[in-house]
Amino acid sequence: MKALINATIHTGDAVHDGAALLIDGPLIAGVVARDALPAGAEVQDLGGGLLAPGFIDLQVNGGGGALFNDTPDVATLRRIAEAHRRFGTTGLLPTFITDDAAKRAEAVAAVRTAMDEGVPGVLGIHLEGPHIAVERRGVHDARFIRAPDDADRALLDSLADLPALVTLAPEVVPHATIRALAAAGVRVAAGHSAASWAQARDGFAAGITGVTHLFNAMSQLGSREPGLVGAALADDAVWCGIIVDGHHVHDASVRLAWKAKAPGRLFLVTDAMPPVGAPPGEGFRLYGEAIQVADGRCVTADGTLAGSALDMATAVRNAVRRVGIPLDEALRMAAAYPADVMGMAATRGRIRPGLAADLVHLDADLTVRATWIGGAMAVP
Numbered sequence: 001m002k003a004l005i006n007a008t009i010h011t012g013d014a015v016h017d018g019a020a021l022l023i024d025g026p027l028i029a030g031v032v033a034r035d036a037l038p039a040g041a042e043v044q045d046l047g048g049g050l051l052a053p054g055f056i057d058l059q060v061n062g063g064g065g066a067l068f069n070d071t072p073d074v075a076t077l078r079r080i081a082e083a084h085r086r087f088g089t090t091g092l093l094p095t096f097i098t099d100d101a102a103k104r105a106e107a108v109a110a111v112r113t114a115m116d117e118g119v120p121g122v123l124g125i126h127l128e129g130p131h132i133a134v135e136r137r138g139v140h141d142a143r144f145i146r147a148p149d150d151a152d153r154a155l156l157d158s159l160a161d162l163p164a165l166v167t168l169a170p171e172v173v174p175h176a177t178i179r180a181l182a183a184a185g186v187r188v189a190a191g192h193s194a195a196s197w198a199q200a201r202d203g204f205a206a207g208i209t210g211v212t213h214l215f216n217a218m219s220q221l222g223s224r225e226p227g228l229v230g231a232a233l234a235d236d237a238v239w240c241g242i243i244v245d246g247h248h249v250h251d252a253s254v255r256l257a258w259k260a261k262a263p264g265r266l267f268l269v270t271d272a273m274p275p276v277g278a279p280p281g282e283g284f285r286l287y288g289e290a291i292q293v294a295d296g297r298c299v300t301a302d303g304t305l306a307g308s309a310l311d312m313a314t315a316v317r318n319a320v321r322r323v324g325i326p327l328d329e330a331l332r333m334a335a336a337y338p339a340d341v342m343g344m345a346a347t348r349g350r351i352r353p354g355l356a357a358d359l360v361h362l363d364a365d366l367t368v369r370a371t372w373i374g375g376a377m378a379v380p
Contacts, residue, residue: 001029002375003037007046007361010328012053012336012350021051023357026374030353046361046369052331053350054090054358054371055312056338058165059126059212059241059269061095062307065278067286068094072107077114081121083277086380087311088334088368090358091123091348093165095271098129098140105155112162120373124163124342127156128212131168132192138217139306140192141287147172160184163342167212169193170203182207187342189241192217193228200231210239210341213271214257215249216305236262239341241269244318245310247297251322258325267337268315268330273298273307317366327366 002023009016009031020037022029037043062068064083066076077094084092096107104127111125129137130144131152137145148156156166157180165187170178171194181188190203191212196219211218211232219227232238240261244254248271258266270276274284275293283293291298291306298306312334319330339349348356357375360368370379 001041003041003043007049007051010052023375028355028357049363053335054360055088055334056091057089057312058093058338059095059271060092062274063276065274067274072110074114078119087313088360089312090373093124093126095126098144126165128167131173133169133194136192136194136217139304159186167191171195171199175206178206194219195228197226197231200228214240214242233260240266243271244315245308254323268333270310271308275309276311313368
């Protein structure tokens with residue numbers, strides 16, 4: 001039994017001062033008073049700061065100089081997860097964006113193998129495309145965008161045995177396909193979509209439960225046509241991921257979304273690319289095109305945003321300092337709510353007895369000092 005002491009504990013439900021967090025192997029055993037430690041417990045003094053549930057990022061394209069689309073294998077997944085762990089992310093969905101069908105199948109197989117091998121931090125997969133709207137593709141390669149054919153549907157059906165998130169355009173994919181995915185337990189999100197209000201609402205009714213990177217690459221809120229943004233904000237049951245880097249979404253728009261959404265339905269994502277955890281200023285290539293990284297922005301030669309250079313710890317800091325979201329809520333947006341989105345609340349995302357001992361230790365500046373995955377500690 002390990003006991004972590006001398007840090008404010010944010011469980012996701014409550015805040016505890018003067019308490020100790022007990023870890024029993026890979027699981028959380030509980031939070032107890034400092035004077036109630038079990039006999040023989042191995043005590044670790046954290047020296048202040050705060051201890052919170054480890055961050056969960058449902059949209060990670062790359063990190064540590066690696067891009068999942070480039071080399072969809074276990075080594076790449078390990079490298080990406082290690083890079084993001086330095087910034088407090090203890091669980092993530094490697095995200096494979098629109099690309100060749102054979103590589104997409106390789107990506108699914110790689111995630112399945114990584115999970116079988118217990119690669120720390122890999123929780124499932126996010127397929128973002130190719131069943132999206134060409135006119136809202138953003139940086140996605142138009143050559144690969146299409147409605148799902150029989151082979152595509154077979155791959156989507158195979159996701160039923162994995163924690164999986166699929167981003168698609170509801171006006172492109174038949175409702176029967178959406179219903180079948182939802183019935184199989186696959187989380188379906190609308191994104192890269194030109195859907196009207198009515199099309200978005202029909203998609204929600206068919207089984208879409210979330211929206212990928214709210215405001216970005218989707219039909220916008222208008223006075224007479226609310227679009228996908230309006231439909232997502234108006235529906236209290238719909239989850240919305242949002243990129244809080246100061247580039248993808250204006251801070252005021254983030255705050256408006258936070259005020260508009262039902263409590264617990266807005267969560268943080270990074271949409272991270274290879275620069276996270278790589279040497280500063282280092283660019284990368286996407287679909288063979290050079291992507292420049294400057295001032296925290298990843299852009300193509302024509303200025304199109306190509307993912308982000310955002311890490312989850314910075315997203316939390318931005319939510320608190322730039323947007324004005326309370327710290328407790330920002331921490332939930334980075335851990336508890338993403339776990340809820342994926343149906344993982346019974347295993348992770350909060351500090352409760354029996355949940356995974358996936359934790360992050362932050363100092364007063366919200367800089368990561370240490371992480372634990374399954375009770376195993378690492379420092380940046």
